[in-house]
Amino acid sequence: MTDQADILPGTLDLLILKAVSLGEVHGYGVLLRIEEISGGALSIQQGALYPALYRLEHQGLIRSEWGKSENNRRAKFYRLTGDGRTRFAEEEASWSRLSDAIGLALSARPREAES
Amino acid sequence: MREEFREHIRMRTEDLVRTGLTRSEAERRAHREFGHVETHRAAARASRGLAWVDQIRFSWIDVKLGLRMMVKHPGLTLVAVFALAVGIPTGMAPAHLAEALDRPLPEDPDNRIRAIRFWNSGSGILALPTWGDFLLLRDELEAFDLLGAYAGSERYNVASEDGRATPVLGAEVTASVFAMLGTPPLLGRTLDAADERPGAPDVVVLGHDLWHSRFGADPGIVGTTLRVGRDPHTVVGVMPADFRFPLDDRVWLPLRDGPSTEAGEGRQVRIVGRLARGLDDRDAQAELTALQLPPTHPSRVSTDPRPLEVVPFSYTYVGLPRAGMSSLPEYHFMRLLGLVLLLVACGNVAMLVFARTATRFRELAVRSALGAGRARLVAQVFTEALVLAVASAGLGIFVVDRAVGAVPWHLIAGEMSIPYWVDLGASAAVLPPALALAVVSATVAGVLPALFITRGDIRGSIRAAEAGRSGIRFGGGTSALIVADVALAVGVIGFGVGIARHMTRISASDEMVGIPAREYLAVELRLSANELTEADGTRTGEAVERFAALQETLAERLTAEPAVRSVVFADALPRMNHRSRRARLDGELEAEPGRWVRVARVDIGFFDALGHAVLAGRDFDRSDAEAELPPVIVNTVFVEEVLGGEEPLGRRVRLAYGEDAPAHEIVGVVPHLGLNTVSRTGDPGVYIPGAPGTIHPIQLGMHIGPDPERFVPRLREIVAESDPSAIVGTPVVLSRVQQGDWYIVIAITAGLGLLVGILLALAASGIYAIMSFSVSERTREIGIRAALGASRAELARTILRRTAAQLAVGGLLGIPLATFFLLQIQDQNAGSDATTESFVLAVGLGLAATGAVALFSCVAPTRRALRIEANEALRAEG
Numbered sequence: 001m002t003d004q005a006d007i008l009p010g011t012l013d014l015l016i017l018k019a020v021s022l023g024e025v026h027g028y029g030v031l032l033r034i035e036e037i038s039g040g041a042l043s044i045q046q047g048a049l050y051p052a053l054y055r056l057e058h059q060g061l062i063r064s065e066w067g068k069s070e071n072n073r074r075a076k077f078y079r080l081t082g083d084g085r086t087r088f089a090e091e092e093a094s095w096s097r098l099s100d101a102i103g104l105a106l107s108a109r110p111r112e113a114e115s
Numbered sequence: 116m117r118e119e120f121r122e123h124i125r126m127r128t129e130d131l132v133r134t135g136l137t138r139s140e141a142e143r144r145a146h147r148e149f150g151h152v153e154t155h156r157a158a159a160r161a162s163r164g165l166a167w168v169d170q171i172r173f174s175w176i177d178v179k180l181g182l183r184m185m186v187k188h189p190g191l192t193l194v195a196v197f198a199l200a201v202g203i204p205t206g207m208a209p210a211h212l213a214e215a216l217d218r219p220l221p222e223d224p225d226n227r228i229r230a231i232r233f234w235n236s237g238s239g240i241l242a243l244p245t246w247g248d249f250l251l252l253r254d255e256l257e258a259f260d261l262l263g264a265y266a267g268s269e270r271y272n273v274a275s276e277d278g279r280a281t282p283v284l285g286a287e288v289t290a291s292v293f294a295m296l297g298t299p300p301l302l303g304r305t306l307d308a309a310d311e312r313p314g315a316p317d318v319v320v321l322g323h324d325l326w327h328s329r330f331g332a333d334p335g336i337v338g339t340t341l342r343v344g345r346d347p348h349t350v351v352g353v354m355p356a357d358f359r360f361p362l363d364d365r366v367w368l369p370l371r372d373g374p375s376t377e378a379g380e381g382r383q384v385r386i387v388g389r390l391a392r393g394l395d396d397r398d399a400q401a402e403l404t405a406l407q408l409p410p411t412h413p414s415r416v417s418t419d420p421r422p423l424e425v426v427p428f429s430y431t432y433v434g435l436p437r438a439g440m441s442s443l444p445e446y447h448f449m450r451l452l453g454l455v456l457l458l459v460a461c462g463n464v465a466m467l468v469f470a471r472t473a474t475r476f477r478e479l480a481v482r483s484a485l486g487a488g489r490a491r492l493v494a495q496v497f498t499e500a501l502v503l504a505v506a507s508a509g510l511g512i513f514v515v516d517r518a519v520g521a522v523p524w525h526l527i528a529g530e531m532s533i534p535y536w537v538d539l540g541a542s543a544a545v546l547p548p549a550l551a552l553a554v555v556s557a558t559v560a561g562v563l564p565a566l567f568i569t570r571g572d573i574r575g576s577i578r579a580a581e582a583g584r585s586g587i588r589f590g591g592g593t594s595a596l597i598v599a600d601v602a603l604a605v606g607v608i609g610f611g612v613g614i615a616r617h618m619t620r621i622s623a624s625d626e627m628v629g630i631p632a633r634e635y636l637a638v639e640l641r642l643s644a645n646e647l648t649e650a651d652g653t654r655t656g657e658a659v660e661r662f663a664a665l666q667e668t669l670a671e672r673l674t675a676e677p678a679v680r681s682v683v684f685a686d687a688l689p690r691m692n693h694r695s696r697r698a699r700l701d702g703e704l705e706a707e708p709g710r711w712v713r714v715a716r717v718d719i720g721f722f723d724a725l726g727h728a729v730l731a732g733r734d735f736d737r738s739d740a741e742a743e744l745p746p747v748i749v750n751t752v753f754v755e756e757v758l759g760g761e762e763p764l765g766r767r768v769r770l771a772y773g774e775d776a777p778a779h780e781i782v783g784v785v786p787h788l789g790l791n792t793v794s795r796t797g798d799p800g801v802y803i804p805g806a807p808g809t810i811h812p813i814q815l816g817m818h819i820g821p822d823p824e825r826f827v828p829r830l831r832e833i834v835a836e837s838d839p840s841a842i843v844g845t846p847v848v849l850s851r852v853q854q855g856d857w858y859i860v861i862a863i864t865a866g867l868g869l870l871v872g873i874l875l876a877l878a879a880s881g882i883y884a885i886m887s888f889s890v891s892e893r894t895r896e897i898g899i900r901a902a903l904g905a906s907r908a909e910l911a912r913t914i915l916r917r918t919a920a921q922l923a924v925g926g927l928l929g930i931p932l933a934t935f936f937l938l939q940i941q942d943q944n945a946g947s948d949a950t951t952e953s954f955v956l957a958v959g960l961g962l963a964a965t966g967a968v969a970l971f972s973c974v975a976p977t978r979r980a981l982r983i984e985a986n987e988a989l990r991a992e993g
Contacts, residue, residue, distance in 0.1 A: 027122075045150060046150065047120075047150035048150070048155070050116075050120070050159045051155065051159045052162070054162045055163070058163045071126075076119050
């Protein structure tokens with residue numbers, strides 16, 4: 001896992017919600033999915049995933065239940081709740097605005113700044 | 116959570132293995148990548164809002180800390196352990212006793228054996244059924260699959276081959292009793308139905324102890340013959356060592372089928388039954404309630420109805436209502452009292468823990484600053500208190516268990532030891548309540564002070580701690596505790612005073628006995644129980660004749676002995692406990708309750724032999740004893756108290772209930788002759804003449820002179836020669852006849868002394884802790900007052916005012932408590948003036964004792980406070 005960027009503070013919840021929004025998944029699967037959808041660019045410290053998962057569950061944004069993993073072993077699967085979907089949409093929108101704004105700001109040329 | 120983490124690490128390992136790592140390397144790496152499991156767990160719990168779980172989680176470090184604290188503060192540990200070691204067993208005692216009485220017989224694991232009794236719930240009078248009742252119940256009841264009857268435990272004379280006879284406790288039982296208990300015999304057989312038939316050969320079953328001690332554990336004893344009472348009996352079996360039904364018995368004879376009698380007639384027996392499978396007490400009771408007893412049955416007398424009841428086995432001996440001890444208000448009062456005592460003890464320990472914790476305030480503040488939450492700190496103090504409480508409970512129970520085993524029960528209960536089915540010792544069953552009480556104690560003694568200390572902004576208090584103050588204030592709870600301490604101390608001292616007065620009255624009665632009790636030897640004589648009665652319960656004429664002959668022979672032979680000055684016979688001798696009866700004068704209405712008097716049946720010549728002439732009227736003569744309605748002689752106290760000083764001679768007195776109860780004529784007056792009185796003026800007494808042979812068992816008294824015990828061997832010889840089958844009790848010097856009572860009184864007094872001591876020690880430590888803290892907390896106030904020119908006396912008054920108020924309120928509350936205790940001890944004849952005196956004495960002593968303790972506790976802190984300089988006080992404020 002070289003060349004990976006540490007995620008920005010405050011974005012872990014968003015990434016988890018995104019990963020879970022793509023379909024029911026277990027904890028390790030969340031990790032793999034984030035890696036996968038970020039093209040291997042984002043790494044999360046593995047143990048730190050769980051406090052965030054439990055926090056989201058406690059907030060009622062995701063729901064968990066025990067089921068069978070692909071290897072037919074017991075695993076806990078997470079899925080988005082209605083509230084979670086709403087929140088995800090809001091966060092996603094807010095992130096896009098922020099990222100657009102930052103992108104715009106960073107792409108400014110000296111001429112534009114003078115005016 | 117653990118499982119989820121484990122599964123995560125396993126999946127990661129599998130993935131790493133697939134990338135070409137060896138399994139062990141993959142596992143190591145997966146663990147490393149995951150990070151510290153416990154940290155993530157704690158973070159995860161915190162993110163779920165469950166951080167408090169981590170805070171109050173049990174920790175061995177807290178236990179170790181608790182143990183270290185116990186060692187570090189030995190004074191506190193000593194007082195606290197002492198208080199809780201007394202408090203916890205005291206809190207458990209009433210429930211333990213109730214449980215011991217409700218426990219089924221050891222032979223009855225299914226808890227199906229019950230007793231049937233007559234019981235008047237109003238008067239609490241327990242009556243025994245008769246043989247006739249048993250026959251009726253055996254025919255009618257279906258809720259029991261077995262019903263048995265027995266009569267005992269009486270003394271039987273058992274003679275071995277060498278002719279030596281020993282009185283042995285035994286019972287006459289029906290064969291069904293053995294079937295019900297189901298204990299197999301060690302040798303031979305138990306009794307069977309054939310043994311019960313009239314005319315069947317006389318047989319006996321021996322107890323293990325008797326078989327060992329008297330027959331050398333002879334394996335061939337079954338089939339041999341030995342004399343029980345007068346007649347030879349064939350030994351048919353020997354029972355194992357732990358079989359001692361019904362109380363502590365060692366010999367069993369068949370209870371013979373008497374002639375068929377009506378219910379309510381025949382000899383008195385006790386009835387036991389085994390509930391049929393699937394049926395319970397309610398079914399059995401319903402059947403008993405529906406049972407129609409004949410209208411003439413004694414239990415149906417309108418003034419004293421006694422319905423039939425099915426009860427746990429022990430209730431045939433213990434006068435408890437059917438619903439058990441827990442149905443008595445007194446039981447709940449005792450439980451409450453025990454718990455209050457424990458709570459007061461805990462409260463005081465709390466104060467000490469509080470004081471100790473407050474001195475560790477900086478430690479706690481620093482821990483808090485390092486991230487320990489309030490719950491964590493409280494859990495730590497709770498665990499420390501729990502260590503203390505569990506250690507105390509263990510110690511207390513161990514000591515009580517040992518003490519119960521060491522009590523000389525036979526001295527207290529006379530020759531009868533406690534029943535084999537009563538086990539007051541500690542068992543596994545005491546653990547849950549003991550632990551529960553330990554937890555309650557630790558909660559009161561640990562959690563409350565810790566909550567109090569950690570309330571508010573603990574970190575913000577560090578500065579105050581730096582300035583030498585704890586930043587803690589005492590609230591009203593501590594005042595309430597001191598008030599409770601003082602009230603309880605007053606109450607308990609009241610009880611102690613009552614007991615002390617009771618004791619002095621008993622020893623004072625020594626001078627009221629009227630005879631030199633130290634020079635008298637007394638011994639009880641009786642016949643073997645199986646010689647006394649016919650099957651229908653009447654006294655056999657032969658037994659009366661034999662006993663009369665024995666009495667006359669002994670009188671003759673003993674008087675002839677040079678060592679013996681005089682010989683008396685009675686059912687109770689001076690200094691012994693005489694029976695109580697209610698006496699009504701002739702002419703008093705039926706509804707009158709009458710006065711309690713003491714009654715003795717005495718042989719002709721009784722007063723002469725004791726060296727007392729009749730003061731007025733005449734002594735008994737032989738014809739009096741044989742009269743249809745014998746006259747009586749009363750003592751001077753009777754004349755004073757019952758007759759109000761009126762002329763006694765010729766008056767008539769009834770000693771039984773009912774219009775047709777015989778009215779005995781008073782023919783003489785004698786001085787007071789020790790009726791085991793404990794009142795200062797003595798008891799009213801009535802003497803009834805008894806013809807030789809009619810008083811059974813009888814007390815034989817001999818005036819020997821100094822050291823009367825030297826005559827014992829000769830006495831035994833003479834009795835053995837006169838009637839070898841007579842049962843001779845243990846000869847005692849008359850002045851020591853109450854020794855059993857003394858043991859009880861001494862035990863109670865010692866126990867109370869201990870209790871008072873503990874309460875005072877607790878009150879003292881509590882008052883001291885509070886006083887020294889409140890003074891140090893008021894440093895600034897005192898300093899400013901001093902700076903403003905307050906005199907030392909004024910300052911001292913300010914400090915002591917609160918203590919004085921606490922003492923006063925505690926004393927006031929203690930008064931009703933002391934009154935209650937004193938009323939419990941007042942015996943029926945003591946005048947009311949004794950109450951007032953004892954009462955004033957109790958409250959005075961209680962207040963003086965607690966007041967002294969309080970003042971003593973105040974001295975050091977007050978002196979410290981008075982030395983405080985104004986600028987020092989202001990500096991302390993930081």
